[in-house]
Structure formats: structure tokens, C-alpha cells
Amino acid sequence: MNDSTLTTMEPAATAGAVARPEGWRGFAADWSSDQRAFKGVSWGKAMMWIFLLSDTFIFGCFLLSYMTARMSTTVAWPNPSEVFALHIGGQDVPLILIAIMTFVLISSSGTMAMAVNFGYRRDRVKTAVLMLITAIFGATFVGMQAFEWTKLISEGARPWENPWGAAQFGSSFFMITGFHGTHVTIGVIFLLIVARKVWRGDYDRGTRGFFTSRKGHYEIVEITGLYWHFVDLVWVFIFAFFYLW
Amino acid sequence: MATAHATTGHDTPADAAAGHAEGQQHPIKLYMVVWGWLFILSAASYAVDYFHVQGYLRWTLILIFMTLKAGLIVAVFMHMAWERLALSYAILVPPVLVLVFVAMMVIESEYTHWLRVFFFAGGG
Numbered sequence: 587m588n589d590s591t592l593t594t595m596e597p598a599a600t601a602g603a604v605a606r607p608e609g610w611r612g613f614a615a616d617w618s619s620d621q622r623a624f625k626g627v628s629w630g631k632a633m634m635w636i637f638l639l640s641d642t643f644i645f646g647c648f649l650l651s652y653m654t655a656r657m658s659t660t661v662a663w664p665n666p667s668e669v670f671a672l673h674i675g676g677q678d679v680p681l682i683l684i685a686i687m688t689f690v691l692i693s694s695s696g697t698m699a700m701a702v703n704f705g706y707r708r709d710r711v712k713t714a715v716l717m718l719i720t721a722i723f724g725a726t727f728v729g730m731q732a733f734e735w736t737k738l739i740s741e742g743a744r745p746w747e748n749p750w751g752a753a754q755f756g757s758s759f760f761m762i763t764g765f766h767g768t769h770v771t772i773g774v775i776f777l778l779i780v781a782r783k784v785w786r787g788d789y790d791r792g793t794r795g796f797f798t799s800r801k802g803h804y805e806i807v808e809i810t811g812l813y814w815h816f817v818d819l820v821w822v823f824i825f826a827f828f829y830l831w
Numbered sequence: 832m833a834t835a836h837a838t839t840g841h842d843t844p845a846d847a848a849a850g851h852a853e854g855q856q857h858p859i860k861l862y863m864v865v866w867g868w869l870f871i872l873s874a875a876s877y878a879v880d881y882f883h884v885q886g887y888l889r890w891t892l893i894l895i896f897m898t899l900k901a902g903l904i905v906a907v908f909m910h911m912a913w914e915r916l917a918l919s920y921a922i923l924v925p926p927v928l929v930l931v932f933v934a935m936m937v938i939e940s941e942y943t944h945w946l947r948v949f950f951f952a953g954g955g
Contacts, residue, residue, distance in 0.1 A: 609916065616917035623917050635922050646929045650936055657940035660947045667880050685877045692873060696866035699908045703862065706854040808855060808910075815908045819901055825873075826897035830880055831890070 634809045638816045645820050648762050649827055655754035664750035666829050670734070684829050687730050688821065694723030695818040698811045705807035710787055713807060717781035720814065724774040731767045762824055769817050780810045855910040865907045872896045
């Protein structure tokens with residue numbers, strides 16, 4: 587951030603007062619001041635970030651326990667590349683379903699980022715439509731996960747056993763992907779609720795209510811987006827550690 | 832960041848109506864570029880598995896692609912690149928400390944593995 591950016595940030599605050607320092611000095615000044623540390627960040631956004639931090643620890647612990655199980659077992663770990671292969675056109679394509687799921691989720695993150703953009707431009711229709719597309723991508727992802735679970739369960743995978751090797755594979759798989767799928771499902775519901783409010787124009791009128799800012803801000807779209815991108819972020823780690831490792 | 836300047840959430844609707852940039856406003860093109868890179872990096876991750884890359888090269892590539900993807904999502908899609916450091920450090924530093932936990936559990940699981948091999952060779 588350069589000085590010109592700083593002055594455009596808060597015209598009212600910088601008019602008579604001393605500008606807040608940037609960089610490390612700014613970090614120290616923000617945290618040591620007898621004020622709220624997150625300065626320009628609204629409570630809604632700060633609280634979503636703090637919730638996501640707590641969620642990071644939850645998923646971190648899941649992946650850690652999976653790592654511990656996999657490293658400490660003396661039985662061979664199943665090869666995910668083969669376990670998650672699909673039989674297409676007479677040959678087994680490794681991990682193909684997971685690859686498609688990854689692309690679906692990344693695309694949903696793209697449409698979500700654009701929804702946030704149009705939200706701040708107060709373009710009601712484009713924001714709502716983009717959020718709806720994001721929700722459809724999310725629902726597609728959950729549907730494919732249901733297919734993946736069904737296939738594995740029909741092949742004998744259980745939280746306590748599986749036909750391909752170490753029993754801990756089953757418990758790790760259902761725990762980690764199940765918890766992530768739950769997050770995606772909650773995200774889809776969250777998206778649909780906010781998209782409906784955007785469509786109705788609640789944020790233009792400043793209508794009070796559940797998930798509705800009092801001042802008529804579109805910031806809730808960005809906060810919803812933070813949650814959604816986080817779900818995508820978690821999948822990046824699951825994809826790397828569980829499916830590829 | 833000269834091209835995309837971020838303002839904070841202080842603006843009132845009146846400000847926005849007056850043409851004042853509100854919230855995290857960045858060019859759509861930037862999102863498209865990041866979106867494209869996420870596709871490329873995911874395809875590269877998948878290629879690592881598809882072409883049966885094994886050993887340290889496999890793990891290195893997986894970690895590099897994973898870190899780049901995670902970084903792009905957090906920095907651009909979640910706008911962390913434009914937040915004040917007070918928020919960025921509060922959110923980004925604690926997860927890094929999880930690596931200490933990882934190191935502890937690696938030692939723990941190697942010990943457990945050794946116990947199992949030593950006392951229950953061939954068992955679970």
C-alpha cells in the first residue's frame with residue numbers, strides 16, 4: 587500500500603487526524619492501541635475470519651489424526667489412485683471423479699468471487715444469479731460426493747474396515763470427506779438464503795432481519811464468500827493429503 | 832497495490848451512491864486470471880498422479896501446487912492481500928503453529944509404529 591492508497595482509504599479519518607502507519611509499524615500500532623485492533627474491518631467480517639480460524643484447527647486436527655493413523659499402522663495403506671478410479675470406456679481412469687469434483691469446486695469459487703464484486707457494485711440481479719450458480723456448483727459437488735460414498739460403501743468400505751488394506755483408511759475417509767461435505771451443504775444453504783435476500787433487494791432497502799445488515803450494506807455477500815472460499819481451501823488440502831499423497 | 836485499491840467497510844450507502852468505491856473492489860479480470868491459475872495448478876496436481884510420479888518428487892510437487900493454490904485463494908479470493916496486517920497476522924500466523932503439532936505427531940506415530948513392529952509384528 588502506498589501513501590495515495592492510504593489517503594483514499596478513509597477521507598474522514600485522515601482529514602484532521604494523523605494517518606495510521608502501514609506495514610509492521612501499523613501492525614504494532616493497531617494491536618497496541620486502546621481501540622479495536624481490526625480497525626476498518628467490520629465485526630461481521632472479523633467474526634467470520636475468527637470462525638474460519640477455529641474451523642482451520644478442526645480440519646487441521648482431522649488431517650493430523652489421519653497422518654498419525656497412516657504413519658503408525660503396520661498394514662499397507664490403500665492406494666487412493668486405484669480406490670477412487672472409475673471404469674470409463676473399458677479402462678480404469680485414476681482419481682477422475684475427484685479431479686472433476688475439484689474443478690467444480692474451483693469454478694464455484696470463481697463465480698463466488700465475481701458475486702462479491704457485483705455485490706459491491708450494488709448490481710442486485712448479477713449478484714443473485716452468480717450466487718445461485720455458486721450454490722448449484724456446490725450442490726453438484728455434494729451430489730458427486732454422495733455417488734463416491736455410495737460406490738465405496740457398495741465395495742465394502744466402512745469406518746472400521748475396507749477391502750484394500752489398513753482399516754483406518756475407512757474411518758479417515760468418512761470423517762474427513764463427511765465433515766467437508768457437511769460444510770459444503772451448509773454453505774449451499776447459506777448461499778441460497780443470502781441470494782434470495784439480494785434478489786428481493788433487502789440490502790438496498792436496509793431491511794432488518796436474519797443475515798441482513800442494518801445499514802443496507804452488501805458486505806454479507808463478501809462474508810458468505812469468505813465461508814465459501816474456505817470450503818474450497820479445505821478441499822485443496824484434502825485433495826493433496828488424502829487423495830494424492 | 833496501485834491498480835486495485837481497497838476501501839474499508841466504513842462507507843455508508845450514500846457514499847456508494849456518490850460513486851465512492853465500497854468494500855473489496857477489484858477488477859473482474861484479476862479473478863479470471865486467478866481462476867485460470869487454480870485450474871492449471873489442479874490439472875498439474877492431477878497430472879502428478881496420472882503419470883505415476885513417485886517418491887520425493889511426487890511429495891514436493893503436491894506440496895508446491897497445494898501451497899500455490901491455497902495462497903491464491905486466501906490472498907485474492909478472500910482478499911487477504913488487501914487487509915491490514917493486524918487482521919492478516921491474527922488469522923495467518925496461528926495455523927502456521929500447527930506445524931509444531933505436526934512435528935510432535937510425526938515423532939509420536941513413528942514411535943507407535945516402532946512399538947507395533949517390535950511387539951505385534953504382522954498385526955494391526
